[in-house]
Structure formats: structure tokens, C-alpha cells
Amino acid sequence: MTTATGCVAPFPTREAGMTVKSNTVNTVLGPVPAAELGVVAVHEALLAVLPGAQYAHDIEMDRAVIFRAIADKLRAFKAAGGGAVVDAGGMFAGRDVPLLEALSRATGVHIVASAGQMEEGMLGGYFLTPQTNPPTPWPAEKFAALYAAEVTEGMVVPRVERRGSAGLIATAITADGMTPTDESQLRGCARAAKQTGVALTFRAGSDPVAELAVALDEGLAADRIAVVNAGDKAGEVAGKGAYVVFTDVAAGVAFAQAGGADNTLVATGGAALAFGYDEGEMPETSYDALVSAVPAELAPRLLTANPAALLAVKEA
Amino acid sequence: MTTINTVLGPIAPEELGFVAIHEHIGYGMPGSELDTTWWKTPEQRYEETVPKLRKFHENTLSYGGATFVDATGICNGRDVNYYQSLSEKTGVHIVASTGFVGGDTALPFFERASVDYLTAQFIHEITVGIGNTGGKAGIIKVGVSRGFKMKELDLRIYRAAARAALETGVPIFTHLAVDAEPAVEIFAEEGLPLDRVLFGHADDGVSQGKVRDRWIAEQGGRIGFDTFGYDLELPDPPFWGRPRQERLEHFLGYLRDGLVDSVLASADANCSPLGWPGVKGHTVNYLFETLFPALRENGVDEATIHRIFVELPADFLTMQPHSTQTRAAATA
Numbered sequence: 001m002t003t004a005t006g007c008v009a010p011f012p013t014r015e016a017g018m019t020v021k022s023n024t025v026n027t028v029l030g031p032v033p034a035a036e037l038g039v040v041a042v043h044e045a046l047l048a049v050l051p052g053a054q055y056a057h058d059i060e061m062d063r064a065v066i067f068r069a070i071a072d073k074l075r076a077f078k079a080a081g082g083g084a085v086v087d088a089g090g091m092f093a094g095r096d097v098p099l100l101e102a103l104s105r106a107t108g109v110h111i112v113a114s115a116g117q118m119e120e121g122m123l124g125g126y127f128l129t130p131q132t133n134p135p136t137p138w139p140a141e142k143f144a145a146l147y148a149a150e151v152t153e154g155m156v157v158p159r160v161e162r163r164g165s166a167g168l169i170a171t172a173i174t175a176d177g178m179t180p181t182d183e184s185q186l187r188g189c190a191r192a193a194k195q196t197g198v199a200l201t202f203r204a205g206s207d208p209v210a211e212l213a214v215a216l217d218e219g220l221a222a223d224r225i226a227v228v229n230a231g232d233k234a235g236e237v238a239g240k241g242a243y244v245v246f247t248d249v250a251a252g253v254a255f256a257q258a259g260g261a262d263n264t265l266v267a268t269g270g271a272a273l274a275f276g277y278d279e280g281e282m283p284e285t286s287y288d289a290l291v292s293a294v295p296a297e298l299a300p301r302l303l304t305a306n307p308a309a310l311l312a313v314k315e316a
Numbered sequence: 317m318t319t320i321n322t323v324l325g326p327i328a329p330e331e332l333g334f335v336a337i338h339e340h341i342g343y344g345m346p347g348s349e350l351d352t353t354w355w356k357t358p359e360q361r362y363e364e365t366v367p368k369l370r371k372f373h374e375n376t377l378s379y380g381g382a383t384f385v386d387a388t389g390i391c392n393g394r395d396v397n398y399y400q401s402l403s404e405k406t407g408v409h410i411v412a413s414t415g416f417v418g419g420d421t422a423l424p425f426f427e428r429a430s431v432d433y434l435t436a437q438f439i440h441e442i443t444v445g446i447g448n449t450g451g452k453a454g455i456i457k458v459g460v461s462r463g464f465k466m467k468e469l470d471l472r473i474y475r476a477a478a479r480a481a482l483e484t485g486v487p488i489f490t491h492l493a494v495d496a497e498p499a500v501e502i503f504a505e506e507g508l509p510l511d512r513v514l515f516g517h518a519d520d521g522v523s524q525g526k527v528r529d530r531w532i533a534e535q536g537g538r539i540g541f542d543t544f545g546y547d548l549e550l551p552d553p554p555f556w557g558r559p560r561q562e563r564l565e566h567f568l569g570y571l572r573d574g575l576v577d578s579v580l581a582s583a584d585a586n587c588s589p590l591g592w593p594g595v596k597g598h599t600v601n602y603l604f605e606t607l608f609p610a611l612r613e614n615g616v617d618e619a620t621i622h623r624i625f626v627e628l629p630a631d632f633l634t635m636q637p638h639s640t641q642t643r644a645a646a647t648a
Contacts, residue, residue, distance in 0.1 A: 052422065053425040057437050146350065
């Protein structure tokens with residue numbers, strides 16, 4: 001790749017993104033008007049790899065097989081009326097930007113990829129025990145800079161290049177409760193979201209309301225946040241103005257029917273293809289099932305309007 | 317047949333020549349690959365690395381061979397294809413590691429793994445190969461997580477390493493020699509002779525006062541003076557640095573006390589670091605440029621240098637499967 005001056009760039013980077021234009025969504029193939037997404041699977045994982053599983057001696061990751069398996073799911077989704085899938089697994093659990101680009105091109109389904117990483121237990125030692133004395137885990141501002149650059153400069157293909165722009169920032173809170181590092185990371189994600197205009201999503205831990213308060217405390221507007229698995233706190237989370245992502249689609253539908261439709265999003269809770277996870281942790285999923293699970297009268301809101309509003313990059 | 321696994325295939329111990337027993341082509345904490353701060357182009361990486369290896373090769377000519385043991389574990393940027401190309405083009409034998417630098421460098425998949433799984437992983441990398449490279453590991457890396465205290469995951473990795481070492485015959489080297497009692501206990505329980513274990517970084521600055529190196533040597537373990545060159549006299553020394561003279565005296569103490577066979581030495585330098593700035597000017601060639609003149613000044617003869625850098629590491633690296641006799645002895 002060459003720069004405008006014709007020199008070989010130290011690293012290839014994507015062309016300047018359109019991250020500040022409102023009503024566009026950052027897909028892996030570039031900005032797309034939010035209205036063009038259509039039916040959206042808004043919080044999914046395409047290829048999910050438990051960090052480290054890529055080095056396992058007994059896990060074969062055949063790129064061609066992986067491509068075909070995911071492409072089949074995307075085509076089935078498209079055949080069922082689907083238009084876009086959001087990969088909300090973050091940048092350290094199997095995200096492969098060139099693969100996602102090729103999948104989008106081949107299937108015609110828009111793919112939005114995410115920056116961010118999951119809860120503390122999913123982080124590498126670089127963030128938890130850095131080569132400093134003492135080994136203090138990363139503070140919020142470092143996470144913020146790392147993740148914002150994924151939107152403004154491009155998503156990393158580790159040690160090779162940056163490509164495309166992240167379309168959202170995704171993280172998670174430890175299931176047993178928010179650790180100090182989870183909090184630093186959540187604050188960093190919220191700052192990066194605020195700075196770049198993309199949305200923040202996080203899988204809740206033990207106290208979704210308190211965790212949402214941390215993100216709000218960073219000055220990010222509630223309608224730029226989606227909380228996954230808020231459980232019985234869904235009403236309170238929606239009451240603050242955030243979106244609630246239900247991986248139990250029936251529960252999401254019930255919540256929407258009870259008056260929460262403007263804040264309801266649904267997801268399958270699994271991955272198209274997963275490697276290394278424990279049994280039941282990352283079930284194999286089909287996106288077309290989402291389309292049939294949402295009643296026709298709710299579908300335009302839950303599967304199209306709400307996702308478009310969340311994913312449209314907010315003007316800075 | 318006595319052999320050592322290099323990244324380009326097995327070789328006879330007689331071909332090893334001079335051995336730098338604990339080095340890194342490039343080390344980075346897991347996750348550092350996401351941070352462009354540290355990225356280098358392939359051109360830069362080769363430019364930084366090849367001249368150091370060529371110099372190392374040149375420095376070792378009189379020893380009949382050059383062997384660089386890479387101590388970069390799984391998840392730390394270990395890159396066997398790259399090592400293969402470097403070895404092929406420079407003539408330096410490179411021995412790659414299986415195992416982990418410490419529990420805190422094992423990613424979640426391995427953090428969840430059982431002793432049996434970790435053992436199978438290590439054995440596979442030693443006998444079948446690392447990933448799809450065909451290159452086999454010649455040594456197992458284990459280590460103590462930050463905090464100078466063995467964590468449960470560290471212990472699990474040590475036990476798996478002991479079993480894989482018994483099965484395959486490769487040796488083990490450790491990151492840090494602190495909190496060695498649980499390690500010694502595990503190796504005894506598994507029936508692994510302690511001369512198959514190099515307790516590394518016994519000489520680093522932060523371990524002093526916490527490392528019982530003479531006790532480890534008494535138990536039969538090998539002591540790694542393998543951070544030579546991380547001197548506090550450097551303009552920007554790392555936190556594990558130590559006054560040059562103090563480290564040298566520590567090492568000379570072993571030689572004066574007739575414990576030469578208990579030690580191995582190296583520089584732990586990165587040719588081209590992956591996830592940290594590295595220490596400017598510090599290379600494996602410190603051994604020839606600074607350490608050997610200092611040893612000679614202190615009356616250490618060539619035979620002793622030859623013993624520490626040629627004979628002892630050859631004995632250590634040569635694959636010696638113990639499973640049958642030692643397991644029988646351990647259960648007797």
C-alpha cells in the first residue's frame with residue numbers, strides 16, 4: 001500500500017474514516033447509511049475464539065472451513081430478510097478483519113465489527129501485569145486511547161496493519177461483580193465511545209445499574225449505551241435511557257410488549273462459529289432464528305430502527 | 317540417539333557449540349500485539365535481529381557452532397516460522413520453547429486447562445511440532461507470576477512441564493528462581509531429577525534477598541546467571557537491573573566454591589522486542605564483549621568458560637527421557 005506521497009507506509013492504514021458524520025454506520029467495508037442496514041442482528045459474535053485457543057495443539061482452525069461455515073449462516077440470514085450482523089466480541093476473541101470483509105463482500109450482508117475487550121479474565125497479561133514495577137493494571141485513559149484509535153485510525157490486524165473502522169466498542173463485566181480493572185476498562189470504553197461517536201455495549205456483571213452508572217459518569221449519553229443481560233434490572237436500565245439487549249428473545253419481546261420497545265434489542269447470545277469455549281458458553285447460533293422469533297409488529301423497531309439508532313455514529 | 321530439537325530439526329549435541337541458554341528473538345506480553353505503539357515492520361524486525369545473530373555467529377566461530385535458546389513461551393509472541401527463517405539465513409541454531417513464561421502470560425484457554433491438557437500440549441509441541449510450522453520445541457519454559465509467589469496456575473504449569481520433560485527428555489528452564497520450594501517439591505513428586513531444571517534469573521536485581529540459589533544448587537538444580545547485561549549502570553536500566561560488579565561477584569562466588577557445574581549463563585536480551593521498549597544496546601553479544609573480558613580479568617580460564625557455555629548446556633539440552641527408570645524409582 002502506498003501513501004499519497006507514493007512512499008511505502010510503515011504500516012498500511014485505512015483511508016480516513018467518516019466517523020463524525022451522523023446517520024452513517026462504520027461497517028468493515030466502510031461507512032454505510034444507517035437506513036440501509038435493514039434487519040440487524042445487533043449483538044452477535046461471528047468467529048469467537050477464546051483467547052489462547054488459537055495456540056491449542058488440538059484445535060484445527062482451517063480458514064476455508066471457517067469462512068464457509070460463517071458464510072452459510074450469513075446467507076441464511078439474508079434469505080430470511082437479514083441485512084446486517086454486528087460482531088460484538090471485541091478485538092481479542094477471534095476478530096479477523098480481513099475475514100469479515102471477505103464475508104461481507106461474498107454474502108452481501110453488512111458486517112459491523114467492534115473494538116474493546118471482554119472482562120478482566122479475558123485480558124492478556126499486557127493489560128493486567130505489565131512490565132513495570134509494580135505491575136499495575138491498565139488505567140482507563142490507556143484503554144480509551146487504544147479503543148478510540150480503532151475507530152479513528154482503523155482496526156488492528158495484530159502487528160500487520162489497521163483496516164476499516166470499528167463500528168462500536170464492546171466490553172463485559174465479570175459475572176461475579178465488577179473488578180477494579182473491569183471498571184477501568186468500562187470507563188475507557190465509555191470515553192472512547194464519547195470521543196468517537198460510536199456506541200458502547202457491555203455485558204453486565206452482578207449489578208447492571210451500577211455498571212451503567214459508571215459509563216454514564218464518563219459523560220456518555222445513555223442512548224449511546226446498550227447493556228447485555230441486564231436480567232431483572234432491565235426496566236431500571238431502560239429507565240435511564242439505555243438500550244437493553246436480551247439474549248432470551250422471548251423475554252425481550254415481552255419487555256417490548258410491556259412498553260419498553262424503544263429501548264429493546266435482541267440477540268442470539270451465541271456465535272456463528274466458536275473455538276475453545278466451555279460447553280454451553282458460546283453456543284452455535286443462527287441469525288435467521290432472530291427474524292422469526294420477533295413478532296411482525298415489533299420487528300421494525302427491535303430489528304431495524306433501534307439497531308440503526310444505536311449504530312449510527314454520533315456527530316462529535 | 318542423543319539429539320536436541322532446533323527449529324530446523326534435530327541436531328547432535330556435538331553441533332551445538334556455544335550456547336546462549338536464555339535469550340529472546342522477541343518477547344511481548346500477551347495482548348501487546350493489539351497496541352501499535354510497539355509494532356515494527358518486517359523490514360525493521362529483520363534489520364534489528366539479523367546483524368545481532370550474525371555477530372553472535374561470528375563471536376562463536378572458535379566454539380564450532382552457535383546456539384540461541386529462545387525462552388519465549390506460548391502466547392508471548394513466539395514465532396517459529398520467523399525463527400526458522402532467521403536460523404536458516406544466519407547459521408545460528410535456534411532452540412524454541414514450549415510452555416509459558418509464567419501463569420500470568422497464559423491466556424484464558426490455557427488458564428482453564430488441566431495438568432493433563434497442558435502436559436499434552438507441551439508433549440505435542442516437542443514431539444509433533446509447534447502449530448503448523450513443523451518446528452519442535454527443545455525445552456520447556458515455566459515461571460513464577462509477578463509478585464514473587466507461585467500461583468496455582470504456575471504450579472499446574474510446573475507439574476505439566478515435569479511430566480512432559482520426563483516423557484520427552486527435554487529440560488525445563490524457569491522465569492525467576494524465587495519461591496523455589498514448591499517447584500522443587502513438584503519435581504520431586506513427579507520424579508524429575510533436578511539437574512533437568514535450570515532455575516533462571518537467580519542473578520537479577522529484583523530477586524536478590526528473595527532467591528535461595530545456594531539451596532537450589534544443593535538440591536541438585538541448575539542456577540541461571542542469565543540476565544547478564546541488565547546492568548544498573550545503563551542509561552535507562554530496567555527495574556530488574558543490578559549493579560554489574562555485584563552480579564559478577566555473585567557468579568564468581570560459584571566458580572570459586574567449585575560449583576561451576578551448577579551454573580549456566582546467558583544475557584536474556586531481546587533481538588527485537590515485541591511489546592516493550594527493550595533495553596537499548598543490550599544484546600546476546602554482551603557475553604563476548606563485556607562478560608568474558610571481566611571473567612578473564614578475574615582469573616577465570618578458557619576451560620571454565622568452555623565448560624559453562626559449551627559442555628554443560630550440551631548436557632542440559634540433550635533429550636534424556638527418564639520416564640521408565642525414575643518413575644519406577646519414585647514409586648519404589
